[in-house]
Amino acid sequence: MITGKTQVVGIIGDPVEHSLSPPMHNAAFKHLKMDCVYVPFHVREENLGSAIEGARSMEIKGLNVTIPHKTGVIPYLDEVDQAAQLIGAVNTIKFTENRAKGYNTDGLGAVKALEEITPVKDKKVVLMGAGGAARALAFQLVLNRISELTIANRTPQKAEELAGDIHSKLKFSPEAIGLEEMELSSTDILINTTSVGMYPHQDHPALVRREQMHPEMVVNDVIYNPLKTNLLKEAESIGAETLNGTKMLIYQGRESFRIWTGVTPPVEVFERSLMRTLR
Ligand SMILES: NC(=O)c1ccc[n+]([C@@H]2O[C@H](COP(=O)([O-])OP(=O)(O)OC[C@H]3O[C@@H](n4cnc5c(N)ncnc54)[C@H](OP(=O)(O)O)[C@@H]3O)[C@@H](O)[C@H]2O)c1
Missing domain, CATH: 3.40.50.10860 (Leucine Dehydrogenase, chain A, domain 1)
Structure with a gap:
């Protein structure tokens, strides 16, 4: 009342x-x-x-x-x-x-959710996207002492801008690349912060296919609608641990x-x- x-x-x-x-x-x-x-x-x-x-x-x-x-x-x-x-x-x-x-609280929330699955400290992280969600996650991940950060974006210039901003504020140097340059053999955590796969475009192919993943990695999609994006389906199919955007x-x-x-x-x-x- x-x-x-x-x-x-x-x-x-x-x-x-x-x-x-x-x-x-x-x-x-x-x-x-x-x-x-x-x-x-x-x-x-x-x-x-x-x-x-x-x-x-x-x-x-x-x-x-x-x-x-x-x-x-x-x-x-x-x-x-x-x-x-x-x-x-x-x-x-x-x-x-x-x-x-x-x-x-966006970055804090995202990292807290990830840490329920795996500690992020000393991990090698690949972050897809360079928009608002990516900024929040990237800064918080660096504050939580990950060891390496690669920012992969459709428009590489935006990834470079975000990497430059992180470097100037936190003295940490992320790598900035285009999406097609991603190489994930030593990646511990892969995070999607692009809108690819979000409703109503849930049938859009995932930006990363199972052939590029390995079972020891954690794959986090910050999308929560649908709960299981094509990216998470690809990851699950090889036995990798997954996390959607609800947490x-x-x-x-x-x-x-x-x-x-x-x-x-x-x-x-x-x-x-x-x-x-x-x-
Ligand atoms: N779980 C949560 O609490 C939470 C919180 C915030 C956001 N999100 C989700 O995160 C996603 C992004 O939100 P945002 O606020 O960061 O949006 P944003 O600032 O507009 O950024 C969108 C990102 O997606 C990329 N992108 C868009 N269409 C693409 C395509 N067809 N192929 C490749 N890349 C593409 C953009 O790349 P370019 O730079 O090349 O355009 C950019 O990096 C949304 O799905 C949103 O629902 C979830």
């Missing part, structure tokens, strides 16, 4: 109606009997500044930020944490006493929830709600 004391968090984006976050967070508030509600807010680019000011004025407790505002929102904040500064994108805002602080989504959301409330909700509550929505 919404009362006079109910606290509000939410998500801003354009579009926002496909977001899977409202049911996950509201399920956790219900489970934990917290008097809070999570609401989607459709915010167009030209209204981003006034939306943040409005949220401050109305004492909204926190916001998630999704496409296309993750970078554009930064100038409207008072402070930005280290990960968000490195990545250059914010997906979580916490408002306290009229101050707005930005965080990025990344769950862990980034849990970390946002913790930032706003100080409480870490049970994974199962987020997971049950997400699976119900995805089905």
Whole structure:
């Protein structure tokens, strides 16, 4: 029940109606009997500044930020944490006493999900893609001390830009290549952050075929719709361990929830709600 004391968090984006976050967070508030509600807010680019000011004025407790505002929102904040500064994108805002602080929990969530399967420290990683998800993952993987990073992208220039940014900020030198140059014989972890294989294009051939993989590698696709992409099917067919994008989504959301409330909700509550929505 919404009362006079109910606290509000939410998500801003354009579009926002496909977001899977409202049911996950509201399920956790219900489970934990917290008097809070999570609401989607459709915010167009030209209204981003006034939306943040409005949220401050109305004492909204926190916001998630999704496409296309993750970078554009930064100038409207008072402070930005280290990960968000490195990545250059914010997906979580916490408002306290009229101050707005930005965080990025995407990379944290993705690496936490991976670490349930394998520690990333000292691992050789190949990351496909150089967009927003790739940036978040690449910086967090380097912060978690992987030994080698290769960024492979359809547009190699974008891979080079990301590699250059990582080098200048973290003094770590990723290799930047085109997708057709990938060589995976010594790769420990292969991650897809491109949109190839995502609904409604799930029949698109995987960017990597089983012949290029080996059974000791972990293959992670950050796509969660479908749950099993062609890339993961190829990996499974040779006995490699696989991970889809649901855990990344769950862990980034849990970390946002913790930032706003100080409480870490049970994974199962987020997971049950997400699976119900995805089905
Ligand atoms: N699990 C999660 O929590 C989570 C979170 C964020 C994103 N995601 C998923 O991650 C994917 C990417 O999101 P994003 O925000 O990073 O998008 P983005 O910034 O638009 O980046 C898209 C990437 O996909 C590549 N790409 C697109 N079409 C391609 C094609 N036909 N062949 C080869 N490469 C292609 C792009 O390459 P170019 O540079 O050459 O264009 C670029 O590297 C989406 O599927 C999204 O759903 C999942």
